[in-house]
Amino acid sequence: MDGLEAVGDSVRRRFVELLARGERTAGELAAHAADEFGITQPAASRHLRVLREAGVVASRVDGQRRVYALEPAGLDDAAAWFQGLAVFWEQRLDALGTELVRSRRAQRSPQRITEPHPAQEAS
Structure with a gap:
């Protein structure tokens, strides 16, 4: 299993988010998993083993x-x-940016004030 597959699970993604802020003990991670996902300590340990075997996390005693x-x-x-x-999203985000600029320009440009036709004034 590679890193992408390993973080495909919401519990494991949460562990990665927590570990991105710094080291944590297995007990701390298991407590978070219990609070957020309602899983047991052995289940949390299995998730940590998957992350470790995929090379996403390292552990020390x-x-x-x-x-x-x-x-x-x-x-x-x-x-x-x-x-x-990213190429897929960059093209679409660039197009969105262009549309936002056009929209802002349209809002700022003065609107034409139409003069009434002389025949309409006589009425």
Whole structure:
């Protein structure tokens, strides 16, 4: 399983988000998972193992605790995949930007005031 597949699960994505802010113990991550997703500690451990085996996170033992940290290189495949899609979005965002500029110009340009036709004034 590569990094992109590993973060396909919402629990694992949340772990990556938390680890992006700094190291966390397995217990802290399991507590977050229990609060947010209602999963057990063993289930959280299985998610962490998937992330570790995919190379997305690394772990180390600190006394009785296992401490996890993000391995940014583990997400290189996912980043490359998203980068490949960037061309698709850039074209559409550029088109949206053009339309927004046109809309702003249209709002700023003075509207024509039409003079009444002389035949209409006589009425």
